[in-house]
Amino acid sequence: MRDSRTMLIALLMPVVQILLFGFAISTEVNNVNVAVVVPKWDEEIRQSVNKLSSNPYITYKGVITEHDIDQQLRSGKVDAIVVFAHDFDRLMAQWKQNGNGKAAMQLIMDASNTITAQAGAGYLNNILAGDLMQSNSLVETHMLFNPQMKSAFNFVPGIMGMIFILICAMLTSVSIVREKETGTMDVLLVSPVRPLSIIFAKMVPYFALSCINLTTILLLARFVLGIPMSGNLGSIITVSLVYLLLSLALGLLISTVAKKQIVALLISAAVMLMPIVMLSGMMFPVENMPDVLKPVSAIVPARWYIDAMRKLLIQGASFNLILKDFLILVGMTLALLALALKNFKDKLE
Amino acid sequence: MSTTTLAIEVNGVSKSYGSIKALDKVSLCVERGELFGLIGPDGAGKTTLFKILVTLLNADEGTAHVDGLDVVKDYKQIRARVGYMPGKFSLYPDLTIEENMEFFATLFGVTVEQNYDMVAPIYKQIEPFKNRRAGRLSGGMKQKLALSCALIHRPSVLFLDEPTTGVDAVSRSEFWDMLYSLKQQGLSIMVSTPYMDEASRCDRIALCNSGKVLDIDSPEHMVEKFGSPLYAIKSSNMFGLLKDLRSFDYVANCYTAGEYHHLLAGNGFDARQLVSDLENRGHTNVELKGIVPDIEDVFIKLLSNED
Numbered sequence: 001m002r003d004s005r006t007m008l009i010a011l012l013m014p015v016v017q018i019l020l021f022g023f024a025i026s027t028e029v030n031n032v033n034v035a036v037v038v039p040k041w042d043e044e045i046r047q048s049v050n051k052l053s054s055n056p057y058i059t060y061k062g063v064i065t066e067h068d069i070d071q072q073l074r075s076g077k078v079d080a081i082v083v084f085a086h087d088f089d090r091l092m093a094q095w096k097q098n099g100n101g102k103a104a105m106q107l108i109m110d111a112s113n114t115i116t117a118q119a120g121a122g123y124l125n126n127i128l129a130g131d132l133m134q135s136n137s138l139v140e141t142h143m144l145f146n147p148q149m150k151s152a153f154n155f156v157p158g159i160m161g162m163i164f165i166l167i168c169a170m171l172t173s174v175s176i177v178r179e180k181e182t183g184t185m186d187v188l189l190v191s192p193v194r195p196l197s198i199i200f201a202k203m204v205p206y207f208a209l210s211c212i213n214l215t216t217i218l219l220l221a222r223f224v225l226g227i228p229m230s231g232n233l234g235s236i237i238t239v240s241l242v243y244l245l246l247s248l249a250l251g252l253l254i255s256t257v258a259k260k261q262i263v264a265l266l267i268s269a270a271v272m273l274m275p276i277v278m279l280s281g282m283m284f285p286v287e288n289m290p291d292v293l294k295p296v297s298a299i300v301p302a303r304w305y306i307d308a309m310r311k312l313l314i315q316g317a318s319f320n321l322i323l324k325d326f327l328i329l330v331g332m333t334l335a336l337l338a339l340a341l342k343n344f345k346d347k348l349e
Numbered sequence: 350m351s352t353t354t355l356a357i358e359v360n361g362v363s364k365s366y367g368s369i370k371a372l373d374k375v376s377l378c379v380e381r382g383e384l385f386g387l388i389g390p391d392g393a394g395k396t397t398l399f400k401i402l403v404t405l406l407n408a409d410e411g412t413a414h415v416d417g418l419d420v421v422k423d424y425k426q427i428r429a430r431v432g433y434m435p436g437k438f439s440l441y442p443d444l445t446i447e448e449n450m451e452f453f454a455t456l457f458g459v460t461v462e463q464n465y466d467m468v469a470p471i472y473k474q475i476e477p478f479k480n481r482r483a484g485r486l487s488g489g490m491k492q493k494l495a496l497s498c499a500l501i502h503r504p505s506v507l508f509l510d511e512p513t514t515g516v517d518a519v520s521r522s523e524f525w526d527m528l529y530s531l532k533q534q535g536l537s538i539m540v541s542t543p544y545m546d547e548a549s550r551c552d553r554i555a556l557c558n559s560g561k562v563l564d565i566d567s568p569e570h571m572v573e574k575f576g577s578p579l580y581a582i583k584s585s586n587m588f589g590l591l592k593d594l595r596s597f598d599y600v601a602n603c604y605t606a607g608e609y610h611h612l613l614a615g616n617g618f619d620a621r622q623l624v625s626d627l628e629n630r631g632h633t634n635v636e637l638k639g640i641v642p643d644i645e646d647v648f649i650k651l652l653s654n655e656d
Contacts, residue, residue, distance in 0.1 A: 184439045186433070186439060187433060187439045188456070189405060190403045
């Protein structure tokens with residue numbers, strides 16, 4: 001525990017990540033650079049352009065020609081281009097009358113930054129379609145892909161899901177395996193102390209560390225990022241503690257398998273980090289996953305934790321609604337713990 | 350009961366790692382209060398035997414008892430009674446000397462003060478540096494600290510795996526003095542070393558190679574029963590000398606030993622004959638003298654008998 005560098009990383013990482021993710025996303029819609037392509041000006045178009053240029057979140061970059069669309073997006077001068085149909089006023093009139101019709105404008109987004117693109121598209125749709133918003137087909141949006149609009153807040157549960165696994169499982173397993181590597185485990189084993197108490201003693205600091213992190217993250221989320229924190233604090237903490245235990249059990253399991261620190265790290269990265277980032281719903285919604293991957297994501301513990309945290313933190317769900325997530329987490333914890341203890345040897349080999 | 354009177358008893362213990370046989374039917378016993386040396390080169394199986402005796406590994410076959418307790422059945426009791434110092438420095442480099450001591454005392458449920466008299470002769474030497482982190486100690490000091498930590502709970506049997514490897518000659522000699530005084534306090538000690546010259550500091554030694562015990566005896570006895578006459582020989586062309594000596598039928602064995610070659614006489618050996626034979630082959634400044642064998646000579650002779 002004298003390893004001050006690891007300590008610092010473990011304590012600061014969540015803070016930095018929360019702030020980074022939080023602020024990167026809170027500034028995202030502040031200046032979407034928008035240009036328009038107008039084949040033929042009419043009153044409707046003038047009104048729409050006025051709406052765009054007067055919106056505080058949008059920086060209006062003027063009119064460009066159709067030929068410039070690609071070049072403008074590529075150069076990064078604009079983030080989005082609105083292309084009006086040449087018979088825009090007629091189509092709009094039709095929309096207003098019937099509530100449906102052909103697409104009257106095209107929205108071309110620079111989706112290289114998918115997060116800005118999503119948010120920008122949402123904004124532009126809102127501004128342009130206005131009260132006709134209920135119908136999606138008025139504005140035809142083109143993007144690399146278009147997941148559901150996600151709120152900035154959704155990242156906090158994701159980061160919590162990742163941080164705790166990282167700190168509890170990865171650091172614990174690495175620190176236990178380090179003892180094997182340096183040979184101190186031999187000396188520890190050849191002592192009357194029960195090996196399991198050694199292991200649990202190793203886990204306590206990381207558990208404490210994670211509890212500090214939990215507090216920091218919740219405080220930051222509430223007071224710096226302004227997350228509603230509408231759910232019951234008791235449920236949030238209960239579910240988080242179960243998740244911490246689960247991560248510790250996972251760390252223990254890894255340490256029983258790995259003989260070298262590097263192996264422990266690799267297992268942690270391959271078994272935990274990748275699936276958590278890719279499959280837990282932290283980045284990509286589970287619903288959008290291919291059918292093959294859905295069952296895989298179901299065995300990623302972070303998925304259930306993140307799901308529960310979203311419901312609790314953002315939607316303010318009651319404990320009943322996250323009961324399924326909670327029970328799954330408890331079940332996984334017990335299974336992992338049993339497996340880890342069964343696998344644990346108080347001898348070498 | 351014979352098992353209770355012996356500190357260590359090993360019966361036909363074998364252990365393989367895959368296809369490599371680390372120990373092959375090893376049997377030996379160590380009396381109480383004895384300083385027993387396990388002497389052999391790297392790969393002789395010394396560390397494996399230690400790990401079996403301190404209950405870290407299970408043998409494939411055979412039985413072993415430490416302090417009268419079975420290493421498989423009673424391993425928990427054994428762990429409380431033995432002191433183990435692994436070959437690799439195995440303390441916490443980021444804890445200070447004092448913290449390491451206290452840590453190990455706590456592990457065994459004792460305090461440093463309680464057993465201070467046990468470790469004092471050794472610990473006193475490093476106590477002035479007690480606030481220094483263990484990772485920044487010299488080899489000799491690390492070894493003293495490791496020994497102190499292994500002794501803090503007053504073990505009845507002490508296992509030291511290559512304690513003098515990587516330590517300077519002066520510290521090595523001091524270390525053996527320490528072991529001697531520990532032995533006089535009644536401790537049974539099993540120590541391994543690849544240095545043949547340290548064998549004479551032990552009461553009895555087991556010479557081992559490739560998982561087999563070649564011989565067990567006191568170092569003096571081993572030298573006494575050497576049997577064949579042994580000579581040291583040198584000339585101005587040492588490499589050619591070795592080749593020529595090996596071609597003579599009356600030379601049983603010949604090998605390099607520092608400045609000289611050691612030569613084991615065979616049937617029909619005659620010193621004057623040898624010198625003239627060598628001079629016929631063009632060797633100059635031939636110097637031949639009879640010597641008393643040391644443990645290394647014993648080891649080499651046992652090895653060649655084995656083949």
